[in-house]
Amino acid sequence: MWTKLAFFLLLLPTTAVSFTKDCVDPTNGSSLWFNFYETVCPAAEAIIFAGVVRAVSAEPRMAASLLRLHFHDCFVNASSKFEGCDASLLLDDTDRFVGEKTAAPNVNSVRGFDVIDGIKAELEAACPGAVSCADVLAVAARDAVLLLGGPTWQVETGRKDGLMANKSAAESNIPAPTSGLSALTQKFRNVGLTQKDMVVLSGAHTIGKARCATFSSRFGASSSGSSDRRFLDSLQQLCGSGTNDTLAALDLVTPSTFDNQYYVNLLSGDGLLPSDQALMDANAGEVEGLVAAYAADVDAFFRDFGEAMVRMGRLAAPPGRGGEVRRCCRVVNA
Known part of the structure; x- marks a missing residue:
């Protein structure tokens, strides 16, 4: 599989999906930017890509699993306390909260936590305390799509990792596989995404x-x-x-x-x-x-998918809501 994948990588397009200016510029007050790690951790995206290549070459299904992790993380958007793409999905249960891993839409569905753990460990060795787990999820999702022949796009980075998880919000916000059209549309609108975003995602x-x-x-x-x-x-x-x-x-x-x-x-x-x-x-x-x-x-x-992924990646808590760059994606920093 590795040989086939290495050959495939040589054939991949080198240009990303192009975006219009209104798609590139954040409009939700967040601090997300392209090339956020250019100075604080220049090798960040290369480290993430290498980890995704290893995982997908060993098991192609892992590409879909990494993409699903990002989606299920971003859709937990129930209140001002638990919002968006903050890697809350990666948190294990504690005596303070029950995490999202065992929520109905996630149990027996989301996987790939060990892959993220491995990538995060490499990032911590190279750039301690610099790259958030939430950004690892966003970049890994993009890279996973690319490795199976899909489009690539620039990922806005600079997210903070959440300090809490919310099982009930995951159960109420993530669209169910049995959802009808009206329910799907409403779930996406609840987090600020359009019906077109729903279709393309x-x-x-x-x-x-x-x-x-x-x-x-x-x-x-x-x-x-x-x-x-x-x-x-x-x-x-x-x-x-x-x-x-x-x-x-x-x-x-x-x-x-x-x-x-x-x-x-x-x-x-x-x-x-x-x-x-x-x-x-x-x-x-x-x-x-x-x-x-x-x-x-x-x-x-491919064009619309890349743009919709950028919009979904902007689902985040309002500025000032708090957060951190976790050292280990499974637990908040002590």
């Missing part, structure tokens, strides 16, 4: 896997044709022969490639999760149009 499901328990409700869904029915029957056979923990690829066609096949699948009725196929609901309107556009134009999907 859902395209992350072009990689990764899900447990049967998360999509078993699809088995009884009405089908739009024989192809759709065969797809649902194959899923039911897979899950019927195993347990709720049996895994299926979110994109059965190109499961280890970050591309626009996810949207092609939706047009055929072959979205794995109920929340995926919900984008093609009868009343989807503009959402259905976006799905068709991304299915037809991978470059448009």
